[in-house]
Amino acid sequence: MSRKIKSISIYLVRVVTLLIAVSVICFALVSLSPIDPMLAYIQANPGVSEENIARMEEFWGVNDPPAERYLKWGSALLHGDFGVSKIFRRPVIEIIGTRFAATLALMLAAWIFSGVFGFAIGCLMGMFNGRPLDSVVKRICLIMCSVPTFWIGLVFLIVFSVWLGWFPFGMSVPVGVAPENVTILQRLRHLILPALTLSFLSFANVALHTREKLVEVLHSDYVLFAKARGESNLSVLRRHGLRNILIPAVTMQFSSFSELFGGSVIAENIFSYPGLGAAASAAGLQSDIPLLLGITLFSVVFVFAGNAIANALYVLIDPRTTEGGK
Amino acid sequence: MSRRVMTIALIAAIVIIIAGVYIAGAAMNDASADFSQKSLSPSWEHPFGTDLLGRDMLTRTIKGLSLSLFVGLTASGVSAIIALIIGVCAAFGRGVIDHFVNWLIDLTMGIPHTLLVILISIAAGRGWRGLLIGIIFTHWTGLARIIRGEVLQIRSNHYIAAARKFGRSGWWIMSRHIVPHMLPQFFIGLILMFPHAIMHESGLTFLGFGMPPEQPAIGIILSEAMRYLSSGMWWLAIFPGLALVIMVVLIDKLGECVKLLLDPVSAQE
Numbered sequence: 001m002s003r004k005i006k007s008i009s010i011y012l013v014r015v016v017t018l019l020i021a022v023s024v025i026c027f028a029l030v031s032l033s034p035i036d037p038m039l040a041y042i043q044a045n046p047g048v049s050e051e052n053i054a055r056m057e058e059f060w061g062v063n064d065p066p067a068e069r070y071l072k073w074g075s076a077l078l079h080g081d082f083g084v085s086k087i088f089r090r091p092v093i094e095i096i097g098t099r100f101a102a103t104l105a106l107m108l109a110a111w112i113f114s115g116v117f118g119f120a121i122g123c124l125m126g127m128f129n130g131r132p133l134d135s136v137v138k139r140i141c142l143i144m145c146s147v148p149t150f151w152i153g154l155v156f157l158i159v160f161s162v163w164l165g166w167f168p169f170g171m172s173v174p175v176g177v178a179p180e181n182v183t184i185l186q187r188l189r190h191l192i193l194p195a196l197t198l199s200f201l202s203f204a205n206v207a208l209h210t211r212e213k214l215v216e217v218l219h220s221d222y223v224l225f226a227k228a229r230g231e232s233n234l235s236v237l238r239r240h241g242l243r244n245i246l247i248p249a250v251t252m253q254f255s256s257f258s259e260l261f262g263g264s265v266i267a268e269n270i271f272s273y274p275g276l277g278a279a280a281s282a283a284g285l286q287s288d289i290p291l292l293l294g295i296t297l298f299s300v301v302f303v304f305a306g307n308a309i310a311n312a313l314y315v316l317i318d319p320r321t322t323e324g325g326k
Numbered sequence: 327m328s329r330r331v332m333t334i335a336l337i338a339a340i341v342i343i344i345a346g347v348y349i350a351g352a353a354m355n356d357a358s359a360d361f362s363q364k365s366l367s368p369s370w371e372h373p374f375g376t377d378l379l380g381r382d383m384l385t386r387t388i389k390g391l392s393l394s395l396f397v398g399l400t401a402s403g404v405s406a407i408i409a410l411i412i413g414v415c416a417a418f419g420r421g422v423i424d425h426f427v428n429w430l431i432d433l434t435m436g437i438p439h440t441l442l443v444i445l446i447s448i449a450a451g452r453g454w455r456g457l458l459i460g461i462i463f464t465h466w467t468g469l470a471r472i473i474r475g476e477v478l479q480i481r482s483n484h485y486i487a488a489a490r491k492f493g494r495s496g497w498w499i500m501s502r503h504i505v506p507h508m509l510p511q512f513f514i515g516l517i518l519m520f521p522h523a524i525m526h527e528s529g530l531t532f533l534g535f536g537m538p539p540e541q542p543a544i545g546i547i548l549s550e551a552m553r554y555l556s557s558g559m560w561w562l563a564i565f566p567g568l569a570l571v572i573m574v575v576l577i578d579k580l581g582e583c584v585k586l587l588l589d590p591v592s593a594q595e
Contacts, residue, residue: 018433025433029449146574148525150532150545151567154552158560262440266529270552277440281533284444292448296441303436 011311015304022300023074023293030289031066077297083290087282092294095279100298103275106268107260109191110198115253118203122210122249123241127233129215138211144204149263153197153270160193167193194271198263202256209252213245247317254313257306261299333583340580344395347573351392354385356542368561375561378554383547387566390544391573393537397454398524401461405523406516409466410508413473417481418500427474431467439464443526447535457536461523469515473508480507510588517581521574528570544570 076083082092121137128134160167168190217223217240226236265277272278276295283291368375374383416427434442442464447456480486480503489499531537531545539546544566551562 014429014432018429018436021429021433022437026437026445029445032449034451142578143571143575146521146525146578147571148529148567148574150529151548151563151570154548154555154563154567157552157555158563162555162560258435258438261438265438265440266533269533280441281444281535284448285534287448292445296437296445299438299441300436303438307436 011308015308018304019297019300023077023297024070026293026296027070027073028066030293031069033287073293082294085283085291085294086288087286087291088279088288092291095291096276096294096298099274099276099279102273103264103268103277105187105191106194106198106273106275107264109195110202110263110267111253111256111260113195114199114203114206115249118206119210119246119249121203122207123214123237123245125207125211126214126218126241126245127237129211129218134211138208141204141207144200145208147200149197149201149266150270152200153194153267156193156197157270190273194267194273197270198260198267201263202253202259205256206249206252210245210249213248214241217241217244247314250317251310251314254306254310258303261302330587333586337580337583337587340576340583343576344573344580347388348392348395351388351390351395354389356385356389367559368565374565375559377550377559377562383562383565386542386547387544387569389542390547390566391569393541393543394524394528394570395573397458397461397527398520401458401523401527402465402516402519404462405465406469406512406519408462409469409515410473410505410512412466413470414477414500414504414508416470417474417477418496418504424474427470431471434464434467439526440530443530444533444535447530452535454537454541457527457530460530461526464526465519465523469512469519472515473511476508476511477504480504514581514585514588517577517584520581521577524570524574524577 073083080093082096084090085092085095088095121141125134125137125141214237218236223236223240226240231239261277264275265281267273268275268277269281276298280292280295280299282288283295372382372384374387376382377386412427412430416424437445443457443460446460446463447453450456450459486499486503489503527536528543528545528548531543532549533545534549537543537546547566548563551559551566554562
């Protein structure tokens with residue numbers, strides 16, 4: 001038991017040092033930038049008086065040395081103050097709060113879709129290993145791995161929104177409808193295309209990975225023995241296959257949070273979906289430093305949480321990994 | 327014909343295609359605007375159609391691909407060299423350096439790549455230079471891990487121990503025994519990194535970071551195309567993206583072929 005506590009505390013220390021390092025690096029990167037935030041702000045809002053510029057310079061601490069600014073920013077962070085976004089003119093923490101709900105819905109839908117269907121297709125390929133069905137589907141999956149997210153998003157828009165007219169053109173709710181009148185069905189309709197786009201890449205990954213593992217299991221001696229006992233293909237899959245391939249697939253899904261977040265930046269931009277990713281790229285383009293830093297830190301916490309769950313699941317589900325740790 | 331010859335032929339064919347696209351794109355003049363040829367759908371004269379300014383999309387696509395290939399090759403080349411240096415150092419230094427490198431890899435992988443590239447490109451002052459630096463500093467992690475593992479394995483061989491007993495310096499062992507062993511991994515890693523670099527480049531250009539809007543990069547072409555989707559100009563988006571996908575698939579295939587040739591188990595089949 002004490003060993004477990006020790007390994008958990010080592011892990012926590014690691015996460016905390018990583019988080020501090022991330023905040024230092026992000027801050028350093030932004031400070032290094034030759035883009036002057038004052039200049040950018042004045043250009044975007046012409047007609048600011050000299051007096052106000054001086055006041056704002058003092059307020060933002062533009063002339064303080066970077067280390068001092070970092071300490072100020074860091075201690076504010078610890079108090080839960082992420083600063084105020086320049087483009088939305090609201091506290092960053094508030095923006096992250098409201099937008100994360102939308103992004104979470106999107107990511108969750110994509111995540112479940114790619115997990116469930118990718119796993120099912122992977123099982124199918126593994127069962128038909130070496131036959132035409134397997135090689136065709138495998139080839140499709142390999143090509144899917146090479147398709148950039150932003151292009152497939154455009155293709156989905158062209159085919160399903162413009163040509164077939166099945167789905168709306170973007171946004172998370174219909175235009176011109178008050179937020180309280182939006183039904184769940186409408187929300188779902190607006191979610192499907194972005195979610196499909198986002199799941200496209202990881203879908204192929206999960207399927208190929210599952211296939212590989214299942215083929216490995218099916219070539220093992222205990223499967224040969226099970227077949228010799230007269231078990232059908234389906235019952236071999238159910239009894240021996242699924243249990244062995246489910247853990248790697250689930251952990252893989254949990255450790256893919258980083259790509260999921262990165263993909264959501266692109267998917268949200270294509271479908272003008274009002275989530276965190278769209279806010280991040282808007283912040284980057286318009287030099288809204290507090291918002292960009294806030295979202296980055298938030299995404300890092302999100303990714304680390306995913307990795308931690310993946311690690312914990314490995315230990316919890318797989319009996320072999322717990323045996324030695326008593 | 328043996329499989330070896332066929333693989334070599336395939337590699338040659340892919341290299342010729344890629345080099346052809348690159349040279350064609352570099353040598354070609356920019357597609358000129360011609361308002362009499364505005365918004366044409368694909369035909370024999372303009373296989374990819376023309377855009378709102380009457381520019382031939384095929385020309386623009388090839389120019390864009392050529393640009394992507396240049397950025398991708400530079401970024402993955404530098405990134406692979408970084409991975410080689412860091413990976414060898416980690417495995418050779420052991421102890422503190424090894425821990426530090428692992429920590430650094432965790433750090434780089436923990437920040438979603440898209441966001442990290444955005445941050446780095448802002449730090450470097452935007453433009454294609456910022457994008458290039460961003461891609462270089464985010465793609466080395468996977469290869470560095472592989473190289474570290476391989477070096478650790480080679481280190482435990484007897485001939486390394488023998489060389490050490492003969493009084494060879496660590497530097498000598500590293501440059502004569504270890505780095506030559508890493509070269510196949512290095513080249514395969516480089517080629518397989520290439521498509522990722524291209525996809526990230528065009529993705530971020532699409533978002534508005536990186537290439538300036540007057541450059542005919544694939545990302546720029548597609549983000550322009552997005553504005554005219556609802557007017558039914560599908561060819562603006564479909565063909566340039568399809569060309570990019572084909573490029574990426576070809577490079578992936580190239581990487582697999584090289585891997586097949588360099589791996590002693592499959593090389594002589």
